[in-house]
Amino acid sequence: MGDFIIQFSNWIWDTPMLVLLMGGGFILFVYSGFVPFRYFGHALKVVSGKYDDQNLPGQISSRQALSAAIAATVGLGNISGVAIAINMGGPGAVFWMWISAFVGMATKYFTCSLAIMYRGKDSAGVVQGGPMYVIEHGMGKKWKPLAILFCVAGVLGLLAIFQANQLTEVTRTVLLKPYGLDAGDTTKWILGIGMMLAVAVVILGGIQRIAVVASKLVPFMVVVYFATVLIIMLKFYDKIPAVFWQILEDAFTGNAVMGGAVGAVMVIGARRAAFSNEAGIGTAPMVHGASKNNEPVREGMIAMLGPFIDTVVVCSLTAFVILITGVWESTENDGVTLTLAAFEMGLPGIGKYLLMLSVLTFALSTMFTYSYYGHKCFNYLFGADKANYYNYFYLVTIVFGAVVSLNVVVSFIDAMYAIMAIPTMISTLYLAPRVKAATKDYFKRFGNG
Structure with missing residues (x-):
C-alpha cells in the first residue's frame, strides 16, 4: 500500500499538477495585471487593520485570518520541506520555489477573493467560506461533485501526520537520543x-481559540527563527553570493539531479512550494472566508501576502542555512534532520535547541489550523451537527503520524493536496473574470475615496 501511495503521488505531481498549479497560476498572474507586484504596498496597508470593521458578518478579523493561514503554511514545510526539496533536487529547486511563490500570490488573490464573494452557510446557518462554497454558489449546483471531491480529499489530506512525524523525529534526535533516553517505537507512541x-486543548475551542493562539504564536515563531538564521548567515556571509549563484545556475542545468533533468528540479520545487504555501490547494480560502470583511478584493490582497511570507522569506532562510553550511552535500540526512545538521554546524551546541523551539512552535501552529480546515470539509459533507466528530478523528491520527515512515506520510499528503487542487483551480480559473471585474470596481471606488 505504501509503495502505491508513493507511486501515485509521484505520477500526479510529475506533470498534471505542474501544469495546473504553475500553468494555471501563471495565467492568473498575467490576467490579474500583475496584482502581486502592483498592489503589494496596498496589501500591507490593508493588513494593518486600517479598514477593519468588527460589525461585518464573519467569525474573525482579516488579520486573524491571515495569521491563522500563515500558522498553517509557515510550518514544517518551511523547515523539513525545504530540506527535502534540496536533498531531492539540489539548490536549483529553491529557485523554482520562488517562482511558485510569486505565481502563488496571484492564485491566492483570486481564490481568497472568491471565498468572500461566494460565501455560504452550513446546516447550522453559520456563514462559511472555501472552495466548496465557491463551487456550489459561484459555478452552480451541477458542479457540486467537484465540491465533494475537494472536501473528501481535505478530510484526509489536512491531517497533521507530517507535522507529528517530524516533530517526533526532531524531539528524539535533539532531546532523547544524545542522553540515551530514546526507546524506539515506544517513545514515538x-x-x-x-x-x-x-493540540486537543486548542482545537476543541473552535476557530476563535485557534485564531487567538495563532495570532500570538506566529509573530513569536517567525522572529525566533529569523534571528537564528540571521546569526548563521552572518557567520557564513562570505559564502552567500556563491550560494545564490549556485541556486540560479542549478535551476537551469539540473546538475544536482541525476541526468541533469531541469524538469525534475522544477517539479520538486513546485511540489514542495505547494506543500509549504498551499497556493491553489484551497486551504487558505476556508479561513479567509470566515473573516469579517465584505470586500472580496481586500481579503484577496491580505491573503496574497501569505505565499510571500511563507516561501520567499521563511523558506529562503532555511535554504540558505542548509546551502551555506554545506551539509546537504556531506550527510545522508533528510527532512528535518538535514536542517538540524545545518543549524548545529552553524551554531554548535545551541543551534539544535533553537531549531527544536522553532520546530515545536511551527508544528503546533500548523496542527491547530489544519484541524479547522478539515473540520470545515467534514462540516460540508456531513452537516454542522456531526462536524465535531472530525476533531476526535484528527487527534487520533496525530498518534498515527508519529509512528509511520516519512516517505509514506509525505507522499500521502502530497497526493491529497493534488486532488484538492483540481477543484480549487478549476473553479478559480472559471470564475476569474468576476474577480477581475471586482478588482476594477474596488480600485475605482477606492480612488474616489
Missing part, C-alpha cells in the same frame, strides 16, 4: 499521545 493532548 508516547510523543504522539503527548502531541495529541496538547
Whole structure:
C-alpha cells in the first residue's frame, strides 16, 4: 500500500499538477495585471487593520485570518520541506520555489477573493467560506461533485501526520537520543499521545481559540527563527553570493539531479512550494472566508501576502542555512534532520535547541489550523451537527503520524493536496473574470475615496 501511495503521488505531481498549479497560476498572474507586484504596498496597508470593521458578518478579523493561514503554511514545510526539496533536487529547486511563490500570490488573490464573494452557510446557518462554497454558489449546483471531491480529499489530506512525524523525529534526535533516553517505537507512541493532548486543548475551542493562539504564536515563531538564521548567515556571509549563484545556475542545468533533468528540479520545487504555501490547494480560502470583511478584493490582497511570507522569506532562510553550511552535500540526512545538521554546524551546541523551539512552535501552529480546515470539509459533507466528530478523528491520527515512515506520510499528503487542487483551480480559473471585474470596481471606488 505504501509503495502505491508513493507511486501515485509521484505520477500526479510529475506533470498534471505542474501544469495546473504553475500553468494555471501563471495565467492568473498575467490576467490579474500583475496584482502581486502592483498592489503589494496596498496589501500591507490593508493588513494593518486600517479598514477593519468588527460589525461585518464573519467569525474573525482579516488579520486573524491571515495569521491563522500563515500558522498553517509557515510550518514544517518551511523547515523539513525545504530540506527535502534540496536533498531531492539540489539548490536549483529553491529557485523554482520562488517562482511558485510569486505565481502563488496571484492564485491566492483570486481564490481568497472568491471565498468572500461566494460565501455560504452550513446546516447550522453559520456563514462559511472555501472552495466548496465557491463551487456550489459561484459555478452552480451541477458542479457540486467537484465540491465533494475537494472536501473528501481535505478530510484526509489536512491531517497533521507530517507535522507529528517530524516533530517526533526532531524531539528524539535533539532531546532523547544524545542522553540515551530514546526507546524506539515506544517513545514515538508516547510523543504522539503527548502531541495529541496538547493540540486537543486548542482545537476543541473552535476557530476563535485557534485564531487567538495563532495570532500570538506566529509573530513569536517567525522572529525566533529569523534571528537564528540571521546569526548563521552572518557567520557564513562570505559564502552567500556563491550560494545564490549556485541556486540560479542549478535551476537551469539540473546538475544536482541525476541526468541533469531541469524538469525534475522544477517539479520538486513546485511540489514542495505547494506543500509549504498551499497556493491553489484551497486551504487558505476556508479561513479567509470566515473573516469579517465584505470586500472580496481586500481579503484577496491580505491573503496574497501569505505565499510571500511563507516561501520567499521563511523558506529562503532555511535554504540558505542548509546551502551555506554545506551539509546537504556531506550527510545522508533528510527532512528535518538535514536542517538540524545545518543549524548545529552553524551554531554548535545551541543551534539544535533553537531549531527544536522553532520546530515545536511551527508544528503546533500548523496542527491547530489544519484541524479547522478539515473540520470545515467534514462540516460540508456531513452537516454542522456531526462536524465535531472530525476533531476526535484528527487527534487520533496525530498518534498515527508519529509512528509511520516519512516517505509514506509525505507522499500521502502530497497526493491529497493534488486532488484538492483540481477543484480549487478549476473553479478559480472559471470564475476569474468576476474577480477581475471586482478588482476594477474596488480600485475605482477606492480612488474616489
